[in-house]
Amino acid sequence: MADSLYVHVPFCRHLCYYCDFAKRIYNEELADQYLDQLENEISRIRQDHFDTVYIGGGTPSALTCRQLEKLFRMLSRFTVGSEFTFEINPETMTLEKALLLKKSGVNRVSIGIQTFDEVILKEIGRTHVLKDVDNTFRYLKEAGIENISIDLMYGFENQTVNQLQCDIEKAVKLDIKHISIYELEIHEGTVLGHRGYRNCSDNDLYLMYRTVRYKLPCYGFQQYEISNFAIDGYQSVHNKTYWHYNDYIGIGLGAAGKENHVRYENTHSMKEYLAGNWRKEEIRLGVEDERFETLMMGLRLLEGIDIEEYNETLSCNILEHYREPIEKNISNGRLIVDSGYLRLSDTGIYLMNDVLVDFMVWL
Amino acid sequence: MEQKYIRNFSIIAHIDHGKSTLADRILEQTNTVQQRDMVSQILDDLDLERERGITIKLNAVSLNYTSDDGNTYLFHLIDTPGHVDFTYEVSRSLAACEGAVLVVDATQGVEAQTLANVYLAIDNDLTVLPVINKIDLPSAMPEMARHEIEHDIGLDASNAPLISAKLGTGVHQVLEDIVKYIPAPNGDPEAPLQALIFDSYYDSYRGVIVAVRIKNGEIKVGDNITLMSNGQSYQVTELGIRSPKEINKNKLECGEVGWIAASIKSVKDVRVGDTITLTERPCAEPLPGYRQLQSMVYCGLYPTDNARYNDLRDALEKLQLNDASLKFEAETSQALGFGFRCGFLGLLHMDVVQERLEREYNLDLIATAPSVVYEVHLQNGDVQLIDNPAVLPSNQMIDYIAEPYVKASIMAPKDYIGPIMELCQNKRGIYQDIIYMDDSRVFIVYELPLSEIVFDFFDKLKSCTKGYASLDYELIGYRKSELARMDILINGEPVDALACIVHSKFAYQRGSTITRKLKEIIPKQQFEIPVQAAVSGKVIARTNIKAYRKNVLAKCYGGDVSRKKKLLEKQKEGKKRMKAVGSVEIPQEAFMAVLSMDED
Numbered sequence: 024m025a026d027s028l029y030v031h032v033p034f035c036r037h038l039c040y041y042c043d044f045a046k047r048i049y050n051e052e053l054a055d056q057y058l059d060q061l062e063n064e065i066s067r068i069r070q071d072h073f074d075t076v077y078i079g080g081g082t083p084s085a086l087t088c089r090q091l092e093k094l095f096r097m098l099s100r101f102t103v104g105s106e107f108t109f110e111i112n113p114e115t116m117t118l119e120k121a122l123l124l125k126k127s128g129v130n131r132v133s134i135g136i137q138t139f140d141e142v143i144l145k146e147i148g149r150t151h152v153l154k155d156v157d158n159t160f161r162y163l164k165e166a167g168i169e170n171i172s173i174d175l176m177y178g179f180e181n182q183t184v185n186q187l188q189c190d191i192e193k194a195v196k197l198d199i200k201h202i203s204i205y206e207l208e209i210h211e212g213t214v215l216g217h218r219g220y221r222n223c224s225d226n227d228l229y230l231m232y233r234t235v236r237y238k239l240p241c242y243g244f245q246q247y248e249i250s251n252f253a254i255d256g257y258q259s260v261h262n263k264t265y266w267h268y269n270d271y272i273g274i275g276l277g278a279a280g281k282e283n284h285v286r287y288e289n290t291h292s293m294k295e296y297l298a299g300n301w302r303k304e305e306i307r308l309g310v311e312d313e314r315f316e317t318l319m320m321g322l323r324l325l326e327g328i329d330i331e332e333y334n335e336t337l338s339c340n341i342l343e344h345y346r347e348p349i350e351k352n353i354s355n356g357r358l359i360v361d362s363g364y365l366r367l368s369d370t371g372i373y374l375m376n377d378v379l380v381d382f383m384v385w386l
Numbered sequence: 387m388e389q390k391y392i393r394n395f396s397i398i399a400h401i402d403h404g405k406s407t408l409a410d411r412i413l414e415q416t417n418t419v420q421q422r423d424m425v426s427q428i429l430d431d432l433d434l435e436r437e438r439g440i441t442i443k444l445n446a447v448s449l450n451y452t453s454d455d456g457n458t459y460l461f462h463l464i465d466t467p468g469h470v471d472f473t474y475e476v477s478r479s480l481a482a483c484e485g486a487v488l489v490v491d492a493t494q495g496v497e498a499q500t501l502a503n504v505y506l507a508i509d510n511d512l513t514v515l516p517v518i519n520k521i522d523l524p525s526a527m528p529e530m531a532r533h534e535i536e537h538d539i540g541l542d543a544s545n546a547p548l549i550s551a552k553l554g555t556g557v558h559q560v561l562e563d564i565v566k567y568i569p570a571p572n573g574d575p576e577a578p579l580q581a582l583i584f585d586s587y588y589d590s591y592r593g594v595i596v597a598v599r600i601k602n603g604e605i606k607v608g609d610n611i612t613l614m615s616n617g618q619s620y621q622v623t624e625l626g627i628r629s630p631k632e633i634n635k636n637k638l639e640c641g642e643v644g645w646i647a648a649s650i651k652s653v654k655d656v657r658v659g660d661t662i663t664l665t666e667r668p669c670a671e672p673l674p675g676y677r678q679l680q681s682m683v684y685c686g687l688y689p690t691d692n693a694r695y696n697d698l699r700d701a702l703e704k705l706q707l708n709d710a711s712l713k714f715e716a717e718t719s720q721a722l723g724f725g726f727r728c729g730f731l732g733l734l735h736m737d738v739v740q741e742r743l744e745r746e747y748n749l750d751l752i753a754t755a756p757s758v759v760y761e762v763h764l765q766n767g768d769v770q771l772i773d774n775p776a777v778l779p780s781n782q783m784i785d786y787i788a789e790p791y792v793k794a795s796i797m798a799p800k801d802y803i804g805p806i807m808e809l810c811q812n813k814r815g816i817y818q819d820i821i822y823m824d825d826s827r828v829f830i831v832y833e834l835p836l837s838e839i840v841f842d843f844f845d846k847l848k849s850c851t852k853g854y855a856s857l858d859y860e861l862i863g864y865r866k867s868e869l870a871r872m873d874i875l876i877n878g879e880p881v882d883a884l885a886c887i888v889h890s891k892f893a894y895q896r897g898s899t900i901t902r903k904l905k906e907i908i909p910k911q912q913f914e915i916p917v918q919a920a921v922s923g924k925v926i927a928r929t930n931i932k933a934y935r936k937n938v939l940a941k942c943y944g945g946d947v948s949r950k951k952k953l954l955e956k957q958k959e960g961k962k963r964m965k966a967v968g969s970v971e972i973p974q975e976a977f978m979a980v981l982s983m984d985e986d
Contacts, residue, residue: 029944206940225910229935250940265944279945286947306948316947319954323942374912375938376957383958 025282027264028073028101030061031275032083032094033293036115040148040214041176041207045277045291046081053293054090057276060297062097064274073272074104075261079133084115088123095127106131106260108172113155121166131170131259133203134159139193140186143179147207148214160198170257172201177231178222179207187231188238195242200257204235205250232373249323249372266324268317274301284308286316313337314344319379327359327366341365348381387460389641390570394462394599396480396512398503399489400856404519408489408551408560409447409463415557416461418449418629446482446585446597446643448627453565461564462599462627462643464584466503473860474677477506478659479584481675482599482643485513485568487560488541489551492518492526496534498797498829498856504539510675513568516543517560522550538823571601571641578669579603579611581638581646581662586653588707592624594650598662599643601673606637610665611648614672615657619665620648653710679711681729682790682861683736683756683840684773686717686883687743688725690750690974695724701747702726705739712739717774721883721967722752722977727774730756733840752974754883758837761788761864776882778871781922787887788864790836793818796847798855800828805850813838813846814889833862837887872897872926874904875918879968883977888921897927907976909960910934915970 034049034057035042047053076098086094108131109124124132136156137149144151163171175194177187194202206228209215222228236246244252248266251259264271273280276296279288290296290303308316314337321328333341342349342360349365352358357371357378371378399405412418446464453459464483466476480486486507490496507514516539518531528548535543547563549556573580585597598605605611605622612619624647626634638644650656658679661672689698702714713729730736736756743749762770762778763785772778794815796806800822807817807830815832822828834843839859847855872893874884884904888896897919904917908931919927942950964971 027944208940225934225936226932232936249938249942262943265942271944273944277945279947281944281947288945288948316951319951320942320947373936373938376954377912377937379954380958380961383954384961 024070024072025270025272025280026073027075027077027261027269027271028068029261029271029273029275029278029280030076030078030094030098031080031273031278031289032078032086033057033081033276034085035080035082035112036085037150038148038214040146040218040220041209043210043213044081047293049082049085051087051090054086056297057293058090058093058097060299060301061094061275063299064301065097065100068101068272068274071100072102072104075106075108075264076101076103077106077108077110077261078129079108079110082112082115082135083109084111084120088117088119091120091123091127095123099127103128108133108259108261110135111159112151113159114151116155116159116162118162118165121162121168125166125168129168131172132163132168133172133174133201135174136194137174137176138179139190140182143182143186146179164198169198169200171197171199172203172259173197173199175202175204176207177204177235178228180221180223182223182227182231184227184230184234187234191235191238195239195244201251201253201259202239202244203251204239206232229373236372247325249375263324266320268313268320281308284313310337314339314341315382318345318382322365322367322375322378325366325372327361327364330360330363330365333365345382345385348378348385351381352378387639387642389572389575391457391459392462392571392641393459393485393564393568394464394483394571394641394643395485395487395564395568396464396466396483396507397487397489398466398476398480398500398507399519400491400494400497400500403489403491403494403500404551405489408487408517408519408549408557409465411551411554411557412461412463412561413447413449413630415554415561416449416451418447446628446645447630448633448643449629451561451565454562455565459565460642464599464643473502473506474679475585475658476503477510477675478582480507480510480512481659481673482582482584483510483512484571485515485564487564488514488516488535488539489519490516490531490535492520492528492531492548493523495527495531495827496538496797498795498858501539501797501829502795502858504541514541515560515563515567516541516546517556518543518546518548519551521548522553522555534824538829573600573602573640575602575604575640577602578667579605579609579662579664580669580673581605582673583613583656583658583660583662585658586656586710588653589647592647592649594647594653594656596646596648596650596656596662597643598638598646600638600640602640602669603664604637604639605646605662605664611646611662612665612668613655613657613660614663614668615660615676615678616655618655620650622646622648653707657710679731681711681713681759681773682732682836683730683758684727685730685736685756686719686722686725686754686774687714687728687740688719688722688752688754688883690752692723694749697747698726698743698749698751701743701749702728704747705742709739711735719754719776719883721881721972722754725752729773733844752977754977755886756840757887758790758835758840760869760887763788775871775885775887778885778887781870786866787869789867789869789887791833791862791865792836792839792859793862794832794834794839794857794859796830796832796855796857797823798828798830798851799826802851802855803828803830806830806847806855809843809846809850810834813843814891834859835865835867835889836861870921872900873920874900875916875920875925876904876908876972877915877968877970878918879970880920881967881972890921893919893921894926897921901927901929904976905929905931908970908972911970913969 033045035046107129109129111134239252246252247258270282277291287305288303289301359368397405449461451459464479466479516535518528532543547556547559580601581598589595609622627644659676663669706712711731714726717727760772762772765785810832815834818831820830868890872888873880901917914933915931917929918925964973
């Protein structure tokens with residue numbers, strides 16, 4: 024039984040220049056066909072309960088109310104244990120949609136804000152303006168959805184550490200419970216990649232991340248993962264399924280899942296997907312794959328990995344199995360074993376990839 | 387075959403002037419090779435040669451030609467390598483001939499390489515027949531080429547055939563001219579055997595196959611033979627000619643060119659230029675001109691993966707079977723682990739060997755910067771030959787260092803005199819001569835340290851003359867120079883594989899360029915790394931590689947596992963390709979940084 028279900032809605036009103044997810048410009052007819060196919064995929068799922076459901080994109084809020092109603096009707100066969108999240112882009116939000124979300128059982132939304140700097144928003148192809156953000160919050164409040172998370176980014180080409188501080192100060196004034204904040208990644212095949220857009224300097228990226236880690240807790244947002252901060256009691260249950268590397272099902276274009284020691288990914292081709300050829304690849308995970316991947320995901324959590332649980336699930340003694348890299352990284356101050364948990368130290372967090380590569384080289 | 391019906395000749399030409407194409411046409415027109423069997427440019431055996439359009443291994447083909455005079459002649463076409471590294475081999479294969487066909491490209495005219503080889507031919511008393519090639523091209527200027535041959539080389543070109551080797555035009559006249567003008571061999575069939583070795587290659591079934599020209603006497607299967615340079619004796623098991631496939635015969639007669647197999651185990655025993663004689667009835671004197679080959683350029687070759695050290699040794703041994711001029715011995719570097727110090731005839735030879743190791747033996751190699759052989763004169767009067775800067779004795783022990791000098795001849799359009807002279811001056815050149823060949827071209831002669839040529843001279847020359855200059859050089863001896871070892875220190879530790887020997891005048895400049903390059907190439911690590919260049923313990927240049935402080939994946943959710951893991955794999959691979967020097971990891975390119983010194 025998988026703990027979580029991810030549903031991908033690959034439509035957007037506009038494409039952001041940095042995005043490398045599976046997405047298409049919204050088209051009503053195509054979206055209808057897509058939902059039909061999604062229904063087929065849902066009908067294959069052999070369980071009726073999930074602890075969490077997450078509808079992400081693309082832009083799920085780009086769908087019309089009629090289409091959203093259809094989507095929620097399709098999902099209504101599942102009971103949701105704790106968290107039902109829906110992703111929103113401010114410019115596509117209406118009061119009607121907010122009320123529909125509430126009615127359909129959604130109890131958490133995640134809003135893509137990225138930055139409050141309108142010059143940068145334009146630079147990265149975001150079409151919302153700050154008024155849209157205000158409106159979205161108004162609609163959600165009226166609908167009674169209070170568990171709100173926002174996405175922010177930093178590391179834009181000409182951004183300064185000061186500008187990022189302004190963003191943080193604006194963000195924490197919003198009525199929100201959770202912040203995900205990511206360094207901008209520039210991928211090949213995106214508009215930014217094509218234009219030769221660059222991150223700000225390496226040193227500034229470091230300073231910005233440090234700023235984020237020290238500033239947000241001052242406003243009550245405690246860091247619980249590399250890029251995630253929450254008010255007490257509002258950590259994302261859904262995302263923790265990933266970081267605990269429990270089983271999750273992914274449906275829709277380009278979605279990924281992991282069930283019964285198989286990691287899989289759906290096709291990114293709309294044509295293939297609509298033809299019913301959803302699955303692109305399946306990788307059967309060997310025991311060493313799972314041991315490493317569990318580590319790679321688990322160390323992202325600040326609390327770290329529950330050693331006893333790890334040993335039991337993966338039938339090995341982690342401290343023995345990875346003795347050399349663990350000892351090396353404890354001695355250089357990047358890893359800590361404490362109260363039954365293996366976790367990154369405060370400096371280790373900045374250099375997590377080096378730690379992971381040590382584990383990889385070891386095998 | 388009576389000697390008067392034998393013609394032995396080579397074709398000499400600058401690279402790309404059409405030597406191999408003409409050879410192909412000659413084989414076709416004498417029906418030696420049927421057209422349908424023609425692989426373009428049959429004399430170039432190795433793939434690598436065909437790709438680079440240059441000939442490395444020598445080869446000889448026998449062919450029968452029925453002339454317009456009604457007689458059938460036996461031609462031996464002896465191929466020569468076409469690069470400055472192989473001058474000695476060229477001269478030995480020319481010594482196997484009585485004549486040479488000089489191919490001049492009607493679009494390019496005479497070039498430095500052409501001159502060098504023509505002079506070699508003339509030194510060997512060959513009759514040189516000029517032919518003007520590529521007359522089918524719209525840009526051909528045959529009269530200009532004719533003028534240059536007469537003016538620059540001093541050969542009569544009034545009757546030089548105008549040909550297109552590509553189309554076959556004029557090739558018949560070339561064949562007739564060979565019969566008419568190239569002298570027949572005039573050895574003494576009754577004299578004791580004197581056979582000139584001009585090539586050899588290894589055959590795993592029969593041992594070394596030796597290519598020879600019978601100068602005097604004759605040789606038969608079963609004869610006991612002696613190699614005169616080392617006195618070793620063997621019994622001839624097989625001999626014959628090539629056409630171009632091997633054809634076995636019972637004997638090779640006076641004036642002929644062919645091959646001999648005598649169960650010789652190693653090409654090292656068979657030296658180009660040596661004389662073969664009969665053990666029972668030896669000749670009095672070896673043929674003149676024999677010289678032992680010397681490596682001009684050395685570099686360290688290391689497997690990227692230390693576990694492949696034995697594979698590299700096996701590969702070098704196999705290459706050496708066919709290439710006696712390749713030298714190697716084991717060496718260890720703190721930075722690079724176990725590898726080999728290899729000696730080459732020149733830069734091209736080095737490139738070719740490296741490329742063959744990587745391509746044919748599937749090895750990933752790190753090559754250190756090439757070095758020449760220095761003569762180190764010690765305080766106590768001893769002289770050491772040093773081919774690896776890392777093992778140079780300490781400064782206190784050294785009286786002085788001498789380095790090899792070459793006479794470099796550069797031919798170029800006269801518009802480039804300025805840049806060429808500036809380049810030569812910057813490379814410590816000593817001006818010798820400048821000859822105006824005609825209205826448009828000059829011949830510039832400088833004496834230059836070989837180390838500067840080895841470094842990046844040729845690339846610089848090409849770029850400052852838009853590719854129009856051609857270069858030839860010959861070793862002229864050792865000269866005392868103001869040289870010192872420059873150490874490169876990374877994080878305070880000298881890296882042996884990066885040490886180089888520099889002239890004091892250029893030490894500062896070279897030091898700052900290398901440190902700057904290394905700063906670009908060595909990735910940031912988790913601590914700041916000083917990079918220093920030092921001469922005699924004194925730091926002359928320094929930069930710092932700043933530490934990186936963040937290396938963490940911003941995002942990793944359920945859909946990212948595959949991709950993010952691949953990203954980590956990539957970081958892991960990157961790390962594997964680095965060589966750890968102390969606590970610093972240095973990528974392979976760093977060891978080549980001392981090579982490319984573009985001041986960008």
